[in-house]
Amino acid sequence: MKIAEIKDPVAVETETVETPRSTAGRSDPSMIVPITLFYVLMIFAVIRSPSLVSASGIGSAVIVATPLILATYALMASVISGRGTVDLSIGPLIGFINVTLVQLVTAGYFTNPFAFFGLAFLLGAAYQLIFALIVVYVRVQPIIVSLSGFLALSGINLVILPRPGGMAPEWMATWGLGTTVFSPVFWLLVIATLAWVLFTRTAFYTHLRLMGSDERAAYTSGVPIAIVRIGAHIISGLFAALAAITFTALISSGDPSQGTTYTLIAVTALVLGGASLAGGRASVFGCALGALNLYLITFVLATFNFGAVQSFVTDLAYGTILVISLLLTLVLPLIQRYARNFSPLLYFVALGVVVLGVVLHATHDYGAVSDAYVVPPFPGPLDVVGTMRGIFETGALDPQTEALRTAARPLIWGVVILVLLAGLARVAVTEGKTRDVGPLVFLVIGLIVLVTAYSISQSDGFSFGIGSDAPHEEGKP
């Protein structure tokens, strides 16, 4: 363990620059990436397919995304506990609970909702209890225990239910329809999130984070680390049970092989949400956003017609976005230097207003576009040109909106320039004193002002907006 401690200087650095616990929620730059990504994807999704923001659209999104979010919560509970506990077996565990319940229900047992929930919780907690006991008392690395659990559970899942099938209980039949937003699955998600938020208020959670950040420090300051670790795992098991129940509601049957994908997606969502796989740092808000981002990526890609290579494009996008967002966490300390008072909540709200505008535009300006948009026959050869046509918008605007848009263009560009200027001025103030960067910043600002003045003097409006044909002539005074 000593070796592992020394070996990870990057993690140590990021850990030390982190703000104290009490203000962790308020000034946490690790939230910049998931929030930005969420809104960018949201804009894409809404413009590509405005039907997302209808009752049934959101309803089905909730149904599909909830098992994902809950699986991420389950993973989060054990990841916080440190020692590199990335529970790879979380997906097979969800599959295990799913197939066991479905087989029992099909055979006529546990059809009562209370018994159903109770058994799910029992299975999840029992598995994670064994996991924790092995980690604590046999002292094998958690990653190996989880690997072992992954193999064992994915094997036993296929034994219990060799191929997808079976029946969810009758009272669950309507859960997976997704016609309204406020389905039982939605309330489960809300309750689970609230439960997690309440959990973060307890002393137990503080102990858990302390243990995840520095187990030795936790031990020497009297935290009962064995009990805390076991508790974290049992909580993880309970969330896994909830994820399994919502997963059962989603597919209303049993599926033994879906587990692997859930593991990979949950780990990805966790990282996208700004959690540290080394332990000690994770937030419920970030994890939910990370899982939602993954759902939105799939959703946005599904609106393009990639023909037979659809799933490959999804893989490519998953992988690329995952790597890029990981690389972005490297520049976090840099961002933190400039954005000391960064507030995730404010950022969330500010971007939310922008996206609300886009949503209104997408749903109201086009009228009947979503009907006119025909999805081409699915398994066909890849049509590159067809795919690239209209990457943002699937329909044409009516003339009135078009005119409005042209009128609003100078205003928009003005705002953009102002924001840019404000940002650069901020940089100039903070960095102006250092000898090497200062002149460059002033040079850039000066250039931008000159270019702006030049373009205003050259044309009556702004000529380098989207869609206008005027040539670009900045840089030639």
Next chain:
Amino acid sequence: MSQTGANPQQLSLATRLLGLIAGGILTLLSVIFGFVQDQPVQSIILYALATMALFFWAWKFILPHFLVEREHAEDTHGPGPFRRIWIDYRPSLIGLALIVLAFFILAASIDGFLNGWNVLSLIILLAIIVATRTIGPLFETNRSAFIGIMVLIGLFSVGAMNIEGFSSGWNIKSMLLFASFLGLASVGQTLVALLGGLDLSIPFVIGAANVGLLYLISLGVPPWLAFCIVLTIGALLGVINGLLSYRLQGQALIVTLGTGFAISGGVQIITSIGTAYGGNVFGTVPGWLSNLAAMNGKTFGIPVPAAIFIWALTALILVVGLRVTVYGRYLYALGVNRISAKRVMISELKYWVMAYTVSGFFSALTGALLLGWSGGGFIGVGEQYLFLTLAAVVVGGTSLLGGHGGYGFTVIGVLVLQVLSSFLVGIGLDYEWQQFIYGLLILPMVALYARSPHIRTQI
């Protein structure tokens, strides 16, 4: 096996004389047996010499470990010998009793369970456990290798007794062939694990190389050129992996998973543009490639596929290279403590990227060989290697924290996994049961030698 153990003491004169006499008697016995069995004289001489050499080697190198331990043990005066054995080996003794109990319960409840073979299997199992608990700790640094070899011998002998055709040449050849695929795929994982990282992109690169090679061949690129191109691209992907994960070392697991997804998605997009069948590539595999890896392949006239030789050569180079060369020693130095390694001017970035490059190269090689074996491209061909390479490294005894282990250990791990899977297939278990048993077996095997110390010892 254990030259690097607690420094072997010089044997006393009496012990050496005793060894000489024992060796002489043993050799004499083997000569007498040879004449009784009417063997040709040449082979009697050969076997007698081999027996004598082996015995003397064992006497000289293995005995000192026992002697050191025994002298040490005699110093402590305390409870009686039986009491001390009970205190020292309490968990193992309880485990033994449980196994014997389970055996009797099985024998009582299942008809025909109590036959000679099963009893013999039980005795072998018990012997392995006893040997690992009693002799195992004496091999200080290479304990996991010792346990691995014991398990391997046990599994193989049990398999050979219970399953018809288990020890036939054909079965051994097929086991070795599959082991060489897994072994080549685990090369990179071992090196990366020695540095304290993980590479989960291996299965995706394998699948991508498998599909990509066939795609290039079907485009009309000469097969040997396509082979080289695929290996180069594999190494390049490794470089990218290494550079990306260098600054994100704590999250190497997830970075490589991400690049893996991207690679497999990207290659599939490239290979399926213009075709209506996504993900499938059709083409003919050149004869020499099938000869390299198929079961009926020949190497210079010997009816053994070349893949096995490639693996053996790679293993030899790596084992020797990690031990002897500067590169190998620096790799360990970085794995044990990278800060002090940096202080002596070892470039961490260079070795990190190098390990991942080797990983990418060997993944691509495995993918290409698998194409020769199966004769058709399939992106999912590497899927099982996602966790099997990790399992091979871990079962062999290379620490995932870095700095301890080596490719020799991984070879043992690969062989154990392969013999185990053959054994499970042999006794008629399905794939899902195999996976279940794999999962359950990794844990006790690691628990035998890779337990981390208690937190109170680390303050």
